[in-house]
Amino acid sequence: MTREAWNTVNFAPTDDQVLIREAARGWLSQHVPMAAVRRDMASDTGFDAGLWRVAAAEMGWAGLIVPEEQGGSGLGFVELAILMEEMGRALYPSPFEATVVLAANALLALGTDRYLERIAAGELTATLAGPNAQGQVEYTRDGEDYILSGTLRHVPDGARADLILVAATSGDGVVSLFGVEGDAAGLVRRALPTMDQTRRLGELQFDDLRLSADACLGEASAALALALDRAAAMLAAWAVGAAERCLEMTVDYTKGRVQFGRPVASFQAVKHQAADMLVAVETSRSAAFWAACVADETGHNGDRQALSRAASAAKAWCGRAYFECAAMAIQLHGGVGFTWEYDVHLYFKNARALEQALGDPAYHRERVARLIGLDDLAEAAQ
Secondary structure (H helix, E strand, O other): OOOOOOOOOOOOOOHHHHHHHHHHHHHHHHHOOHHHHHHHHOOOOOOOHHHHHHHHHHOOOOOOOOOHHHOOOOOOHHHHHHHHHHHHHHOOOOOHHHHHHHHHHHHHHHOOOOOHHHHHOOOOOEEEEOOOOEEEEEEEEEOOEEEEEEEEEEEEOOOOOOEEEEEEEOOOOOEEEEEEEOOOOOEEEEEEOOOOOOOOEEEEEEEEEEEOHHHEEEEOHHHHHHHHHHHHHHHHHHHHHHHHHHHHHHHHHHHHOEEOOEEHHHOHHHHHHHHHHHHHHHHHHHHHHHHHHHHHHOOOOOOHHHHHHHHHHHHHHHHHHHHHHHHHHHHHHHHHHHOOOOOHHHHHHHHHHHHHOOOOHHHHHHHHHHHOOOHHHHHHHO
């Protein structure tokens, strides 16, 4: 953990990181109230394109981890985790996760600057399709061209992204990454119905899609493994912010709800449950930001297993804690908790979706067990 990334004595954010958090929370509070979230998630696109351009370009969020040479801020994954936590609190529906956490992250891991300048400028939305989706795409060579065939399902923003980074496999098992425009001939995209309307998933069908040689960004197995570990840590940070917001909504509601002549929050059982939620939030924050610190320290030549352990531990713990906080919030809101008028059910649905993204808790627990040599426990986790 570097001194620049995190205060090594107090394990506290730096002054610059505090400013990032305050700016993000203030902007999201002003521009993305829950009324806007409800409006955007019900729209055809699933997000406010004008607002996204402001966040991406003027706020600089799309270029947060993009190097300064490509027009970005050149910051790290701790700063990205801070921003993801604030977005989780607001439940902000946007192309940010797919464009930055998945696509830009994958490009950086691969060591290419292709597309990064346009992403940082807010001109291009993107996503990653392949190892984080169901199905498979295979590629063959036809002279200098590449031919892609196959189907991928549950691709984040798959039906709306301008650019799709496709991980395709050759006949001899080599995984390469290809840049495919969203309107490419031979690509059929379909939006999939989702329980959580704030997260859009798509199905991509590649029907002998022909690409020129320069569309291949290179062999990508190691880079994709690195990118997905980083992305898992960032989803853990989102879960922290969203879980904390569930706690805040629950405390506010139980303080105002009166039963038997006294606020519901005054009952000991309710206090215990709120305390359990607080413990879940704070332990999740420690896990998520530890994983973010390790992500900043780890590259192709670093301790990759350390990142894999930290990312999987954070994803398993934070994802489950978020879901349990959301479920507890539903319970403590009583019968109204799952009605459309209250916001808490939106977090509950998001928690379930996020828990499954990039591997569910059981997968990540088993992975941690294998990484630390506890194969017997890994087998039991199955």
